[in-house]
Amino acid sequence: MSDDNEIKVEPTILTREYDAPRLLVYEAWTQVEHLKNWQFPFKGFTCEFVTTDISPGGSTLHKMITPDGHEMWLLTKYEELNPPESLVFRQYMSNEAGDILPNPQMPNWPKELRTTIVLDEEDGKTQLQLIWQPVNPTKEEAEAFEATRADHDKGWGGGLEQLHGYLGTL
Amino acid sequence: MARALTTFDSFNAIAEPKRRALIEALAGKELTVNETVELMGWNQPMVSKHLGVLKQVGLVSERKEGRCRVYKLNAAQLKPVQEWVVQFEKYWGSSLDQLGDYLNEIQSRGVKDE
Numbered sequence: 001m002s003d004d005n006e007i008k009v010e011p012t013i014l015t016r017e018y019d020a021p022r023l024l025v026y027e028a029w030t031q032v033e034h035l036k037n038w039q040f041p042f043k044g045f046t047c048e049f050v051t052t053d054i055s056p057g058g059s060t061l062h063k064m065i066t067p068d069g070h071e072m073w074l075l076t077k078y079e080e081l082n083p084p085e086s087l088v089f090r091q092y093m094s095n096e097a098g099d100i101l102p103n104p105q106m107p108n109w110p111k112e113l114r115t116t117i118v119l120d121e122e123d124g125k126t127q128l129q130l131i132w133q134p135v136n137p138t139k140e141e142a143e144a145f146e147a148t149r150a151d152h153d154k155g156w157g158g159g160l161e162q163l164h165g166y167l168g169t170l
Numbered sequence: 171m172a173r174a175l176t177t178f179d180s181f182n183a184i185a186e187p188k189r190r191a192l193i194e195a196l197a198g199k200e201l202t203v204n205e206t207v208e209l210m211g212w213n214q215p216m217v218s219k220h221l222g223v224l225k226q227v228g229l230v231s232e233r234k235e236g237r238c239r240v241y242k243l244n245a246a247q248l249k250p251v252q253e254w255v256v257q258f259e260k261y262w263g264s265s266l267d268q269l270g271d272y273l274n275e276i277q278s279r280g281v282k283d284e
Contacts, residue, residue: 018270043271154264
């Protein structure tokens with residue numbers, strides 16, 4: 001409602017260990033030829049980039065296509081790139097022109113979320129930290145983020161893959 | 171893209187994380203209230219409340235079977251709002267798992283740089 005800048009929200013920190021060298025993991029985050037193969041939440045999705053400027057101050061626009069043909073556009077604005085250690089970006093739902101759209105499904109979801117990726121290499125494996133934090137959230141946005149915190153690290157169950165399959169048959 | 175604000179429509183119904191979890195549970199199978207209580211680990215009034223909201227907007231339908239009420243997902247009703255399944259709270263947790271699978275895949279077939 002007011003005093004938006006006063007509200008502090010603890011970031012969500014997700015960690016993963018990948019059996020891959022750090023440089024490869026960094027490239028997977030910063031090269032479109034890699035990103036299009038994995039940056040979606042389910043197998044069966046595809047990804048197409050229409051603009052690809054992965055540089056500080058640059059942005060990409062891509063669409064995710066669900067197995068049933070539904071398209072979603074995402075705009076990603078890059079803030080920092082520190083190869084091969086870290087990158088910082090913000091990602092938004094958008095339309096195909098790259099105009100940022102509100103989320104009608106969840107009106108209080110934070111409009112600005114900063115994502116920081118930090119990579120460390122140990123014994124040939126890469127430790128990844130994904131730090132996800134609302135930027136200047138309103139009170140309602142901070143609460144919406146907090147209310148879902150327990151789910152931030154959960155993958156989808158098999159149920160939603162079935163649902164996508166079913167939606168595709170309608 | 172604008173839509174009229176109504177008290178209960180599909181958009182509002184899925185704005186609640188618990189109801190999204192419930193839809194996920196109901197995808198592909200029918201459940202009674204008791205089965206849902208057991209599966210979700212919520213109490214019965216909470217399950218009934220959320221099922222009631224989903225029923226009110228047509229996202230689930232209910233039928234009687236003996237003394238039980240059985241709930242079923244009307245997935246067609248989800249079509250207009252299906253963006254929700256890839257947004258929000260689980261997006262990165264799920265995508266990081268895709269990254270793990272992808273890294274394994276490209277390394278096992280040998281990384282080819284162009």
